[in-house]
Amino acid sequence: MQAHCASNTLMRELTALFQISPSSGVPIYRQIMDQVRSLIQSGRWQADTMVPSVRQMAIDLEINAMTVSKAYARLELDGVLERVRGTGMRVKRAASVASPENPGSVRSRKERLRPAAIEFIAQGNRIGLSVEQSLAVATKVAQEILDSSIKAKALK
């Protein structure tokens, strides 16, 4: 479309790296997550690379912006991307791109969760929450996530 201005050319080159197949059985947000991971793994996206904006991805790939947001948010949780205030998201240094297909033992996975747990507790501490209060937040969020996946009554 002509509406895209020239400064978007660079971004379009980035979004062109993605191949989305909407009629696949794999949810679109998972496809984006997998492809971001492999772009990083293959070295095409180095640490600090700014990823295309949610809006740009949505328009170029012709998908819902919320789907892109969801993929980016999960990648942030997984320690692959990080938010840069005001400008968007970039590839994290030492991004952990280990594919979820090969998660390792429960013990090593728990070990991998440690840095995030420490950061979580520390963040709570910074805003004046006790450890118990922070944990209560995590428990509540976990419960909400469980509830929302249970609420589906597809089979009824």
Next chain:
Amino acid sequence: MNVIETSQLAKRFSFWDVFKSVDLTIERGSVVGLLGTNGSGKSTLIKCLLGLLKANSGKSKIFGEDSWDLSAQAKARIGYVPQKPNFYPWMSAIDIVDYMGAFYDSWDFAWSRKLIKRWEIPTDTRAEILSPGQKQRLAMVVALGHRPELIVLDEPVASLDPIGRRESLRQLIEVTQDGDHTMLYSTHILSDLERVATHVAILADGKISCYDELDLLKERFKRIRLSSMEILPKTFSISGSINLTTSGKEAIATLTNVSEDLIEQLKQKWDCEISIEDLNLEEIFLELSGREAMV
């Protein structure tokens, strides 16, 4: 906040029950694909939701107001693209948009003109000689000109070829990508839906037989193929399976929530190899509606 909320909504035309008990709650920001076979009542349901038809019983609310008794303020927050857009044939696109705009306080004249230009609708041509694609896009401009929060589209692209459908969809994505809009979109063309929908509602047998997030549906529904060393007994079953067919040493089943435990159990019990496949929306739709073909 719930934008659309119905409970036990029923609509009957003389002796024909179009739907008997529709329960549907749509939250703000959702993009909902309303699926159903031809004649399942999608258009009728949409008309009842918008207060264009009176339901026989049950409740239907939009923005918390009764559908049949919507205030002007509530109506101004809704944009509707009907299945067959109808314009005064002698008016040009610009005339139509300006004419429609006069009915709304919040009409954005500059924006609707911008959309006409961006979507390449001829401005001075009489509406009657616009192509189906151009008419469809004009209907979208008319539905969007007052910047509605809720956009309801009834088979918006059924009359278009695949390229035109893709283009219309692209335009919808452009104007609604902020996550503030709620969209209800009826279609029987699943590929259109899979790009943009956050949720899927399936209308079948007079009720919503399934309403869920599209991603969750895809994640939950799996087909497993089981091949055993021995011939499986006639009584072979897997608890919770939707469809199960057994032939000789092989079995194919559709399941929701396939857990590692379940797979382990099956492997031990039947001494078998198991492969797990993803299902796309069309396959899930067929499994849920138990029908052979959709279109």
